[in-house]
């Protein structure tokens with residue numbers, strides 16, 4: 001029997017698996033071109049359906065923007081992908097073989113899903129370089145010994161990431177002394193140290209200057225191709241500047257999907273945004 005079928009059977013059969021979970025696949029397979037499959041996902045909190053039959057597919061290497069009014073379910077969707085929230089129904093596959101609903105939060109991170117929350121959480125007393133060094137250690141138990149020595153390969157990797165995030169000249173600065181935008185880029189760099197296949201980025205430009213927003217747009221678009229990037233953002237100008245494909249969530253399901261022009265001209269989307277439900281204002 002194919003691994004996928006075996007896993008599916010296991011899922012239907014029982015959720016209490018053997019602790020060793022011998023049939024658990026952690027090998028990513030995206031030969032069909034799709035990295036993330038969320039199908040018919042629903043979750044309720046105290047009887048309120050925050051996610052309601054959600055279907056979402058993210059291609060390998062794609063940059064996708066997710067928009068939607070307050071309470072549309074964007075954060076809850078991210079929580080489901082990362083294992084923080086378990087759906088009541090539905091399936092969530094990472095590539096064709098990895099069943100996310102069978103993995104713990106740390107396991108989901110280790111198969112290559114990184115999440116950046118809105119508020120930067122860099123280690124302020126440490127330098128930019130040291131932050132990246134720490135982020136390299138997937139196993140946080142090795143932190144105390146990590147500073148002892150890094151290999152030339154690891155140093156090269158850190159240098160590459162410093163260049164990607166544009167902080168080469170700030171490598172010896174304390175993270176706490178960075179601007180808000182620089183802290184956000186450092187945190188994206190810290191995620192990159194884990195070489196994730198999928199990066200989930202929550203409101204990356206909130207509180208940024210225009211210049212920082214432009215730099216963030218460049219950074220996120222440069223990551224696509226090598227990684228899949230899912231950006232949840234309220235700032236429509238920013239979304240327009242980076243998006244190929246936009247998904248509009250509303251009441252826990254996909255309302256519309258397409259280019260920014262397509263979704264902006266979709267009467268259902270206009271109704272949701274102009275209907276007074278969104279405190280962030282109409283779509284620009």
Ligand SMILES: Nc1ncnc2c1ncn2[C@@H]1O[C@H](COP(=O)(O)OP(=O)(O)OP(=O)(O)O)[C@@H](O)[C@H]1O
Nearest residue numbers: 045046049050068069070071072073074075076077
């Ligand atoms: N743990 C929870 N308990 C109860 N209700 C919740 C919980 N998490 C989310 N909700 C509710 O589910 C709905 C969806 O919330 P969610 O935070 O996912 O929306 P969102 O699209 O991220 O909104 P925003 O743009 O304001 O961040 C909201 O009505 C919210 O109040």
